[in-house]
Amino acid sequence: MKYISTRGQAPELTFEEAMLTGLARDGGLYVPAEIPVMSADDIAALGGLSYEETAFRVMRPYIGDTFADDEFREIIARAYDGFDHAARAPLVQLAPNHFLLELFHGPTLAFKDFAMQLIGQLFEAALKRRGDRVTIVGATSGDTGSAAIDAFRGLEAVDVFILYPHGRVSEVQRRQMTTPQDSNVHALAMDGDFDDCQARVKDMFNDFEFRDGVKLAGVNSINWARVLAQVVYYFSSAVSLGAPYRKISFTVPTGNFGDVFAGYIAKQMGLPIDRLVVATNQNDILHRCLNGEGYFKGQTIPSISPSMDIQVSSNFERALFYAYDRDGAAVSQLMDELKSGGFNVSQGAMQALRETFDSGCTSEAETLATIRTTLATGAELICPHTAVGVHIAEQARDASVPMVTLATAHPAKFPAAVEEASGVHPPLPPRMSDLYERSERVTRIANDLAVIEDHIKGHIAT
Ligand SMILES: *Cc1c(COP(=O)(O)O)cnc(C)c1O
Numbered sequence: 436m437k438y439i440s441t442r443g444q445a446p447e448l449t450f451e452e453a454m455l456t457g458l459a460r461d462g463g464l465y466v467p468a469e470i471p472v473m474s475a476d477d478i479a480a481l482g483g484l485s486y487e488e489t490a491f492r493v494m495r496p497y498i499g500d501t502f503a504d505d506e507f508r509e510i511i512a513r514a515y516d517g518f519d520h521a522a523r524a525p526l527v528q529l530a531p532n533h534f535l536l537e538l539f540h541g542p543t544l545a546f547k548d549f550a551m552q553l554i555g556q557l558f559e560a561a562l563k564r565r566g567d568r569v570t571i572v573g574a575t576s577g578d579t580g581s582a583a584i585d586a587f588r589g590l591e592a593v594d595v596f597i598l599y600p601h602g603r604v605s606e607v608q609r610r611q612m613t614t615p616q617d618s619n620v621h622a623l624a625m626d627g628d629f630d631d632c633q634a635r636v637k638d639m640f641n642d643f644e645f646r647d648g649v650k651l652a653g654v655n656s657i658n659w660a661r662v663l664a665q666v667v668y669y670f671s672s673a674v675s676l677g678a679p680y681r682k683i684s685f686t687v688p689t690g691n692f693g694d695v696f697a698g699y700i701a702k703q704m705g706l707p708i709d710r711l712v713v714a715t716n717q718n719d720i721l722h723r724c725l726n727g728e729g730y731f732k733g734q735t736i737p738s739i740s741p742s743m744d745i746q747v748s749s750n751f752e753r754a755l756f757y758a759y760d761r762d763g764a765a766v767s768q769l770m771d772e773l774k775s776g777g778f779n780v781s782q783g784a785m786q787a788l789r790e791t792f793d794s795g796c797t798s799e800a801e802t803l804a805t806i807r808t809t810l811a812t813g814a815e816l817i818c819p820h821t822a823v824g825v826h827i828a829e830q831a832r833d834a835s836v837p838m839v840t841l842a843t844a845h846p847a848k849f850p851a852a853v854e855e856a857s858g859v860h861p862p863l864p865p866r867m868s869d870l871y872e873r874s875e876r877v878t879r880i881a882n883d884l885a886v887i888e889d890h891i892k893g894h895i896a897t
């Protein structure tokens with residue numbers, strides 16, 4: 436299996452190389468040269484399997500000869516061992532034909548753990564074999580950073596630096612990043628918003644001297660291995676609800692478009708997905724774009740669903756690549772236009788996107804109201820991101836097709852909004868009940884590339 440860049444200019448890589456590299460050298464994102472297809476029989480055979488075995492069968496065609504079957508099975512087993520729930524990604528029913536896919540039973544209480552715990556084990560196995568080490572740099576609006584720090588803490592071949600927007604993550608998110616004491620993980624509170632953090636990470640990748648000097652690797656949602664890990668729960672949940680014999684729709688609370696893009700891949704692999712509904716908060720660039728209004732950056736407005744406070748949605752580039760019939764030059768052109776504000780999507784590409792994606796946006800008031808009503812009518816306490824999804828799913832729903840809304844975080848990760856909406860304070864799971872007493876380790880840093888690069892050079896183990 437070879438991987439190609441969405442901008443068509445970077446060298447083709449193997450799975451291992453694409454995983455360790457993250458962003459392609461032409462600024463693009465890696466995608467598989469061919470998307471493997473599972474037959475209806477292959478999909479039916481997933482029925483009743485463990486999450487781990489489902490993960491093995493869905494991901495195996497993508498990893499080529501990077502890992503032998505036994506080793507890959509062990510990596511998957513270690514990745515999901517720390518989850519609280521035996522099903523890993525359990526489904527609960529919310530209303531007639533509307534289900535929640537609970538993706539928050541991992542160590543840091545958000546769906547990011549599915550990809551990050553796997554990627555931690557994949558990196559460790561690959562780097563150990565090469566006798567190599569890397570520096571991982573990531574930007575986070577909260578959940579990616581905590582998931583990465585938990586997944587990589589204590590590993591020998593990796594230093595991790597996470598940039599988060601100072602003052603714009605929840606206290607639980609911040610503490611999950613700042614309380615691990617392992618010397619190879621570093622939380623950096625940057626002045627600016629999430630888009631600034633993401634832009635500085637991109638700058639570091641485009642500074643080839645720095646990139647090669649510290650052996651930079653990325654685990655943001657642009658990393659193909661993360662998208663791949665997220666494809667699995669579309670299969671496990673759809674099969675539980677009757678696939679391949681029945682179509683299923685999904686509503687996905689969306690920021691960087693990684694999670695919902697994994698659904699797109701699942702559909703291309705043959706999973707009978709009817710609609711993929713992109714749910715945004717008031718930062719609605721994706722909704723506007725899918726609505727035909729072009730992809731134009733606005734100002735990021737802080738919300739009660741901060742992990743979706745994004746204007747530039749990195750993984751949308753992958754969707755555009757397919758919508759433009761894998762034309763790297765066209766994607767490159769669009770990304771150039773984006774630098775000066777935005778672009779319009781061609782008619783053909785809009786049509787291609789609309790074959791799969793619907794969208795909606797949810798206001799802050801609607802989010803709070805949805806938390807309240809979901810507790811009252813479905814007996815589920817949901818986080819604000821999940822509420823954005825549930826609100827849109829209820830509107831977008833075709834009653835004849837089961838709808839699965841992805842519950843992307845545990846309500847206890849966003850206690851202030853949940854309590855404001857419902858009057859109920861969501862307790863942390865027992866294993867992290869002392870989170871508020873642990874001491875914090877964090878560096879406040881300026882939104883300045885040179886300052887950040889110097890800090891990293893000064894803090895990596897050599
Ligand atoms: C990251 C995140 C999202 C958005 O996911 P993307 O893959 O960036 O679209 C939604 N909800 C929560 C809780 C998250 O952590």
